[in-house]
Amino acid sequence: MLRLSAPNGELLLQTPRLEVGVAGAEANVGVALAQLGHRVSMVSALPDTAVGDAPLQALRSHGIDCDGILRSPGRMGLYFVETGAGARSTEVIYDRAHSAFVRVPPEKWDWDANLAGAGRLHLSGITPALGERGTQAALRAAEAAGRAGVPVSFDGNYRAKLWESWDSDPRAVLTQLIARADVLFGNHRDIALLLDRPFSGDGAVRRREAAEAAFAAFPNLKLVACTARHVETSDVHRLSARVDRPDGWHETDEIVISGIVDRVGTGDAFAAGILHALACGADDAEVARFGLALARYKHSIHGDQVLIRSRDLAALLEEGKDVRR
């Protein structure tokens, strides 16, 4: 997906220019993990035009293996962003219907080949929400991962508008997908929707109740991770992170995030941070802390992706540093 954003804090097309970047939930997670030194492969479809070349080049520039990206008919999925400030919210206008990805016939994907040698399959809930073919692609990918013994992580990213735009049964689809996952990114609201039941009670109590219900419903699940965000203005948010295990949980303190440059993609940065820390064998407190740190860091960077090299990791976990020379 390409992101077209108004430059320099302008409104959309206040001046007749747009800045272009690669975007998309899985791409964002992939770029972050590649930056952190992981081997990452991306599976998707892009139109075989100069417009489709752009995201391919961007992904490859970060060292992502793009052999699994098909060049096929259809348009390039786009979205427009207008970055908020003060009392004005960031606004996103999607234009991703009929993209090359959602036009790929299910049999064109060779999931067994794509997953050969993989250490993990990461899926976003946006993929199945895109329509029948997106759902098929996600389900088949998850099945192939099951066959190959590749663990699956799943980020809910529930978008009601997408599911409502076609004759869909989101609960049935998501249930099938999460049943195959060991890591779920989602909060108590996502789980309530998924299990079609409310969670009452206060803050941490409710969050735990929801996580326990998820573990009960999905026996393969080993970890549920989420953030809680309070928006003061478009420039100042408060954020905390939490990971739940079947037998315990860890929740960080809430931090203040000010001087926000770009809030879009912070959820994907969080997911990447969690997956990175898990892969490094960190304990749950560190996992939550690292996910939060990467999400926080993303707020300071233009574009959909958190761009941070392994050599900058130390800086990530410190706060309030002066100029680095």
Added chain:
Amino acid sequence: MLRLSAPNGELLLQTPRLEVGVAGAEANVGVALAQLGHRVSMVSALPDTAVGDAPLQALRSHGIDCDGILRSPGRMGLYFVETGAGARSTEVIYDRAHSAFVRVPPEKWDWDANLAGAGRLHLSGITPALGERGTQAALRAAEAAGRAGVPVSFDGNYRAKLWESWDSDPRAVLTQLIARADVLFGNHRDIALLLDRPFSGDGAVRRREAAEAAFAAFPNLKLVACTARHVETSDVHRLSARVDRPDGWHETDEIVISGIVDRVGTGDAFAAGILHALACGADDAEVARFGLALARYKHSIHGDQVLIRSRDLAALLEEGKDVRR
């Protein structure tokens, strides 16, 4: 008037580029009202050159009827802006002398035709301050409005430097204009200047005393509206709004405005907000709240005008919203 501003928070001509936008007190109010769905006509004069085409096109782009804009000899009024940050104030350098507008002979304006069918005439105190011809234009417009039964709103916008640059009697002129107005935008300092008398006492007491003096001096006046601003840094201000009626008043709580993008034009946004809410039949509390909301929102937008569509109105009155997708 054209606004030439240094880009990206630079000082003026720190790099050799300027961003250009349409500006001017009445234009700003007009654009805001047009955005909110009102029918707006603008009366002014522009040089018949490519430079004069620019503001004409900008006004038309917002759907403003520009049939009342003359193309005539003289230069384009300009002003230069350097947007402040932190401890550095925003600075404005005017270059509007000898503009096409102030060279139009009074008899060239056909105010009766321009006001035919109008629901309101909005005037700024800058217009008469521009010189003899500006004064004539404003007075004749107000007289024509009187003849046609069109209510007049008047925004003081007192600029001592402008009045002092010619052989003027601002009090005599402004008194004549306000005598014809039903809505006045001005605070206790403006009224003190106008009536040549001080108002002592504390905050709200002084404000009420001034408003009552205005209602006493100008029997046609039905509403006086103003804001009170406290500047902490160039990026953080506090603001409250107030409307006075002959028989009562409403003052909002003070709000903090942070992450300021552009403070210029917020007074015009306030005026537009008040006029919109009045036109919608809102009660005084809502009128003050809406004026304040539009003024606050303007701080988040580059340029002189608050750009907000009817479809974004709901967002305007909520605070601290996250990304809108």
Added chain:
Amino acid sequence: MLRLSAPNGELLLQTPRLEVGVAGAEANVGVALAQLGHRVSMVSALPDTAVGDAPLQALRSHGIDCDGILRSPGRMGLYFVETGAGARSTEVIYDRAHSAFVRVPPEKWDWDANLAGAGRLHLSGITPALGERGTQAALRAAEAAGRAGVPVSFDGNYRAKLWESWDSDPRAVLTQLIARADVLFGNHRDIALLLDRPFSGDGAVRRREAAEAAFAAFPNLKLVACTARHVETSDVHRLSARVDRPDGWHETDEIVISGIVDRVGTGDAFAAGILHALACGADDAEVARFGLALARYKHSIHGDQVLIRSRDLAALLEEGKDVRR
């Protein structure tokens, strides 16, 4: 339609920026005619988002009446342009499927109202090529014009790819439309496709033969206009113009067009030039000369539209002028 173009002669997304402009065959003709002082109304559909606001504002900025533009569901039609240079051709990538326009149900258009008081209806062959609903819209518009006695001009703009993308019968549709037109923009290749017959012979002979066939097939037709273009490099073309009447014709000398800034939209500039000259009562030699002059002039301007004010008309018809002060 929005046009997204690579800036400064770059390849598409060579740097991550795009310049945005309004585009579309009818819009281009409309903007040119509005610039030249004609009253122009545009009928179309745009999504009700900030992205859809952009072309609306651009059209209004030129003084075009946009009351006939619906705001309705669907996406914004886009196209990407990479401007050629030297041996490298300009390249255009369309992304206009599923736009708001092609999703409007035929009964939503009120052509009788839209055409009330109109002096002419201008249609492009791209409109019916967009699909069933585009065809319906064009046919109904032409029928309404017939009912109202409004003359119709039609610009072929034959795009095989568009017609082939759905179950279409272009010849049947175009024949119906041209049957109602008094002015046709098209050359011998267009007419050959339309009438399904070849025209042999040399240059001017073949052109005349084609025009005569068109007049024979479409008795309402009073004028056929076309250009002939020879491309030397992306920066240097040769161009001539021709108008045919049932009883005669005029063809200009071929001119060299160098220093080409942007070749896109020159056909629409030609059409606008012909329509302007016809409206001014020019004789056929002048009509052809003026169409050619406006087309030539367009080559020197960025974007889809020829931007020229009445006050610059004299300059248009002179050649090789030095700086105008």
Added chain:
Amino acid sequence: MLRLSAPNGELLLQTPRLEVGVAGAEANVGVALAQLGHRVSMVSALPDTAVGDAPLQALRSHGIDCDGILRSPGRMGLYFVETGAGARSTEVIYDRAHSAFVRVPPEKWDWDANLAGAGRLHLSGITPALGERGTQAALRAAEAAGRAGVPVSFDGNYRAKLWESWDSDPRAVLTQLIARADVLFGNHRDIALLLDRPFSGDGAVRRREAAEAAFAAFPNLKLVACTARHVETSDVHRLSARVDRPDGWHETDEIVISGIVDRVGTGDAFAAGILHALACGADDAEVARFGLALARYKHSIHGDQVLIRSRDLAALLEEGKDVRR
């Protein structure tokens, strides 16, 4: 004077940006001579604002001594440029009335001090054309040069519009100024206007006749220099140069100038080239050749000034060089 130009070959305010540069006939000559290693002082007046700082900084950046520049009331003289292409001419819109310079009372200038130690005073015909005070300034400067034995060069730069805008007698003023000059930049049309007599005949004959008439009328005059320009398109001109002495003349071949980037200021570059070559003791053929070379070179540079360092002089006189590494 500041120059505000549309960027990248756009029309004026086609996008809402302007590029800013220092400009003005004498400033252009001064910058070129300073680049070539001459000591240059500038005498003028600028408003004491950030806008007035810009040209001061630009002139100083080239090493020009600006101690003779007053900071005084009045506005900054501006002009807008839209660079032509192909069939579209470059267009200039002046906005220099009421500038700080033309508001300086004559007695404020200390010409004797300004000229102390000077090797030459260069004046442009634009200065006296700006009004009574401009005329006074130019005449007094020329008189002071006479007193100090400083030779005067004068560039006609005849602008009818400027002289017609006030109650002026250009011939009387210019005659007085040129009477004090040893070098005059002007062609047969300028001399015809000055002496109020026509010169008939063909090319070189007419040019010589005019020069001889100038030498006869102004006994102090030692050299008359001019160019002859033929404009093919905005991008391709032909140019030749000529110098006349009382006892002979030299005229270069005509050269083709293609790939024109910016034609404005080429006359000032020519004057600077002539003055540089004269100062270096070159013979007349070299003088003409160098003036033409500098004028040609200016066509390849954005902005009003020819920017060339002594170290690039060799490159200036060669043609068709490939990349310099």
Added chain:
Amino acid sequence: MLRLSAPNGELLLQTPRLEVGVAGAEANVGVALAQLGHRVSMVSALPDTAVGDAPLQALRSHGIDCDGILRSPGRMGLYFVETGAGARSTEVIYDRAHSAFVRVPPEKWDWDANLAGAGRLHLSGITPALGERGTQAALRAAEAAGRAGVPVSFDGNYRAKLWESWDSDPRAVLTQLIARADVLFGNHRDIALLLDRPFSGDGAVRRREAAEAAFAAFPNLKLVACTARHVETSDVHRLSARVDRPDGWHETDEIVISGIVDRVGTGDAFAAGILHALACGADDAEVARFGLALARYKHSIHGDQVLIRSRDLAALLEEGKDVRR
């Protein structure tokens, strides 16, 4: 030195553009003092290329006398900046090895001539750290100042990496230089390094102890000035200033600096502020206050230098001013 910075808060080369400015500790102090009305001369060396012209022009544009700048072999010293935001620190990457300055043979500098008529010599600790030749240049300059009775100010700017990159003895060199200074910019950590001894104790006690040690070690020293900075986020710092005399000291309150645009160069702005206030005969409280005010103001300006004209000095010392018109 040239500064190459990522534009608009981007990461380095996130988009393929860089903004270029002049930089360097002494240059920054010199530009600030020239802006404030002092006569300033700069002594340095620049390559004789278009790249070396750029900083020369920038320095001259501020009115700095550059006759002491040699054009000589070697490269242009560069550094890259990525401006921080929120949790992300500003990052600086130096590329200044092998610059023209460090290749100048010591005997090429004519320090006696350069210092003729000077009121002060300001040196930065970066100069000797650049290598053998930098050390020689700094020592000889200081010796010449001693001979000429020109007071010396010295800003520590200790950069361990620079000293470690060659066979250096920083303490020996710095001791020699500071022995000749009357003003030292440095805090207790700098003095501890210099004197090779720790200072224990709390805040103000430790600072005074260090200053007293410096006065004891360097009898010529009359004033030691420093700031204390606490970094909350990249956008919000807290800062206080302090000046020590042998017989007393003054320390300002700590101020909050928010809305930070560019933190680089704030130490040089502080030094310039101290030197300016000293030159104006201010008392120590004012000296500290003015140094802090100039440092604070610098945080609001892009680039290495604090750009403030004498006419803006009043604004500098006020806080929280609204728009200046």
Added chain:
Amino acid sequence: MLRLSAPNGELLLQTPRLEVGVAGAEANVGVALAQLGHRVSMVSALPDTAVGDAPLQALRSHGIDCDGILRSPGRMGLYFVETGAGARSTEVIYDRAHSAFVRVPPEKWDWDANLAGAGRLHLSGITPALGERGTQAALRAAEAAGRAGVPVSFDGNYRAKLWESWDSDPRAVLTQLIARADVLFGNHRDIALLLDRPFSGDGAVRRREAAEAAFAAFPNLKLVACTARHVETSDVHRLSARVDRPDGWHETDEIVISGIVDRVGTGDAFAAGILHALACGADDAEVARFGLALARYKHSIHGDQVLIRSRDLAALLEEGKDVRR
């Protein structure tokens, strides 16, 4: 190497911005071949900073395998470009001394591993010219290619300034390298330098004589390729291509290249075109024609590299095409 270029035809640092791109002879050839569908690996060294990341990301974005690129101490090689126009030549200022590449100890390179599976090793004459370590690297690479049976192509790129900057024997080094090559890019002047003998006679005769001398001196050589360029202005060149075999040769007609956007890198595009056509098994006439076509195409593209996808190959070989839709 990074290329820093003045934007939009400006002079270097005429405005304070630079555009950044990846550059370098081998990189340029590699990018072109990768675009055309070949598997390409790059061997080099880059500093381990954000500045060094930029070229790495750019190379990877084109699909080049960068596993052979070391991250090591030293600076980033840079060069500055000012693109010519009309009579003004393009100017290049190198700043590549002391780069990370020339500081790599010879034993750090693992040429055997780097060449495993390679189909060809391409070397530029710039590499050995950079100094002792560059020479060692080139020689060892060529030796390893010999061991592995990997054919070597060598592009002379003779830069006298580089060889003269150290104690070098270019003839000895180049002779060793070319002795191992089967393809040499170089013209009669390069060969004359190499063999230390002149070639007299006219055009084609001299070229053949030089090629035959090269084949005689280097028995492994199978093909010599070169272009001949005539520069009319910076915007218009004439170019022909030639390939020599021991037993014959082919030379194309000279073509005119106008509308030149960027001439830098056209020699590398030529080399890539020759290598591509050879790899495709083309005959010599086609090889020469394709090399010339790619070189010509490069002139129309900003930056050092010819960016052309396999899908655009057809367009490459046609001339004078109109807009591609």
